[in-house]
Structure formats: C-alpha cells, structure tokens
Amino acid sequence: MDTREALLNTAEQAVRRWGYNGFSYGDLSTKVGIRKASIHYHFPKKEDLALALIVRYRKAVFIMLEAIATQHKPAGQQLTEFINIYRQALGGCDTLCLCVALSSGPDSLNKDILSEITKFQTEAKAWLTSVFELGRSDITITKVTDPEKDAAACLALMQGAQLVARAGGDIEEFETAVAGLISRIST
C-alpha cells in the first residue's frame, strides 16, 4: 500500500476520533509501521499533513455530493442522502465529520487549514441551497421559504447533532435531533 495514503488514512481516523491534538507523529509511526522521522519525509510539518488531510476529505465529500446531484433525484431524496453521509460519518458514535473535529479547536490550525474548513462549509451550504431550492419547486421538502437559511441551518444541525450524539455515545440522539428535518421530506 502507498505509505503516504496509509499515513493519511490513519491520521484521518485519529483526527475524527480525538481532534487535531489527538494524534502525534509517534502514534502514526507505530500504527503505520514506519519510523517517526520518516513521516517528516512525506509531510515535513504536522500542518502539512493536516492540510493534505482536509483537502482530500473535502474533495471526497464533494465527489459524493456531485454524484448525488447528477442523478437528478427528488430534492427530498437528495437531502436524505446528505443526512446519511453525516449519520455514517458518526460511525459507532466515536468519529466525527473531519471538519467538525477540526473546527472545534482551531487554535493550532493555521490560515490555510482554516480556510479549507471554510471552503468546505461554503461548498456544502451552496449544495444544500440548491437542494432546498429544488425541494421548494418539486414539493418534496416542505416549509421552504429561504433556501439559503435552510441550508445554513441544515449544516449546523448536522454538525451539532454529531457533537451531541458523540458526547452522549448514543446514535439515537442524532436521530432525535434530525427527526424534525426528516419530517419535512415528503415522498
């Protein structure tokens, strides 16, 4: 397997579980089976790794979202699939969306990483906005008045629901929190 990719995969798991400060080059080295110093060959600074991580993550998510959009399903169904992404990202209530995990402690994060997080959120809101717009016209999402605000609220709800569910260790908390949104989807 590609070492670089193995490093990214391992680091991603760690960050989504414990946040940016929750992993070290030392941890990575034992888990990937490579000496600590060798990691610096692939990612000179920890920030480089983090940046590569979130760029990869953002692209991966938006490949998924574009795939959903190009199928031209009803808006309600697209929204359901969006919620599913966040539900699945929770795993066994011990992982978060990488963006949520990183945006919670942006102390150690430099400008580039922070702007990547912002970019992720901007793109997500844009995608959601068009879904809510579609939902208003194809009537598969009810009570849509301002798609942009709905999109912002939806994204915040997903992130918050992940946080609450993870803290409680119970995915049911996620379900309860998003139930209201789901009930607006009409088949």
Add this chain to the structure above:
Amino acid sequence: MDTREALLNTAEQAVRRWGYNGFSYGDLSTKVGIRKASIHYHFPKKEDLALALIVRYRKAVFIMLEAIATQHKPAGQQLTEFINIYRQALGGCDTLCLCVALSSGPDSLNKDILSEITKFQTEAKAWLTSVFELGRSDITITKVTDPEKDAAACLALMQGAQLVARAGGDIEEFETAVAGLISRIST
C-alpha cells in the same frame, strides 16, 4: 481574589477558546501568577480541574435558565433568551459554549467529565422541551409538533451554529443558521 476561582476563570476562557488540550498548567501559572506546582494543590490532576470547570459551568447555565423560566414569560421570549445565551457565548467568534468545546475532543476526557457533559445536554433538552410545550399552547412558537424533538434539534442547532460561526470567524453565520428557528417565534 480567590486563587481557586481565578484558576477556574482563566482555564474556562482557555478551554472555550482552544479546547481541553489548548491550555496547560504552565499557561495557567503565568496567567494567574502562581507557580505551576501550586496549581496541583488546588487541582491535583488536570481532570479534576476540568471536572470542576464543567460542574460550575453547568450550574451557572441552569441558574440562568431557571431564572428565565420563573419569570413566566411567553415561550417565544424564553426561546429568544436561550438563543441569546449561545450567541453571547460565541463572544467575538473565538469562544464556544464550554460543553461544545469539551465535547469535540472527548479523548482525554474521563467518565466523570463525559457524564457531566451528558447531564448538561439532558438538562438543556428538558428545559427546552418544556419551553416548546409552552410555545405550542401559548402559540408563541409555531410549527411545534413534537416538543422533545424540537428541543433536541434546537440544542444541536445552537451547538452546530457556534461551530460553523467560529470556524468562519463571522457571527453572521450564526445568525443565518438560527434565522429559521427565530422566524418560528411569533410575538
């Protein structure tokens, strides 16, 4: 000033800015003007400090919530004040609700702290549930069907909105995210 309280105040600011790993006894010692080792006299382990922190925070918040509840204002107004608490907790977009800050990286957090977070969220949801129940009967909150789910969604929305706003560094992101909820409040 009471040293113990000064430690808690300083630590709280730090945690709300940078999370649990974002402060150290070394930081505290310089900021409070006490030697590092002396902090261990007040809080033998860092976990002890964190626990004291969140217990104090939870109690403080619920004194505020009870104060709001006992005034017996319309539900819409109570909800507005709840939102205000979270808005103010954001500060200049560099602080979070202590619970949000802590629940984002629960690696280093032991059982006691985690159960305090859960307790906070349970109590918050209970408070919100009764507000939404009231809102349904006094008709100051619209579209209330399931108060419990509304409460869970509301709490998640607040936490998520804080996260998004903090990452973007713009309080307008908070406003946009909660606009939909606010629009359900009828005067």
Add this chain to the structure above:
DNA sequence: GTCGGCCTACCTACTGGTAGGTATTAAAGT
C-alpha cells in the same frame, strides 16, 4: 504546632522537528 497555601527543584514521558546516513532504483553520460 499544626495546617493551609504556596514555593523551589526536579522527574519522566512525549512533543514536533532536524541532521545525516543508507539502500534501492532509474535515468544519463561516455
């Protein structure tokens, strides 16, 4: 004379990061 509250001095573990060396491979020069 005991105890609260603080101190100095120190410890181990670990952090991210650097310096410099070593196989292996592939291309380039003659």
Add this chain to the structure above:
DNA sequence: ACTTTAATACCTACCAGTAGGTAGGCCGAC
C-alpha cells in the same frame, strides 16, 4: 556496457521544548 548521478523512501540518533506530576521545604495564621 559501465559508470555516474540523482531521486526516492526510508533509517538511526539526536535536539530543545513542554506536558503533567511529585517531593519536600517555607511561612504566616489560628
């Protein structure tokens, strides 16, 4: 064909800094 060069991908050994935490002493107040 044979050598040289260079890049890749790793290594050992080390660094300064910081983390949380401990041992034991000092001193004023009751």
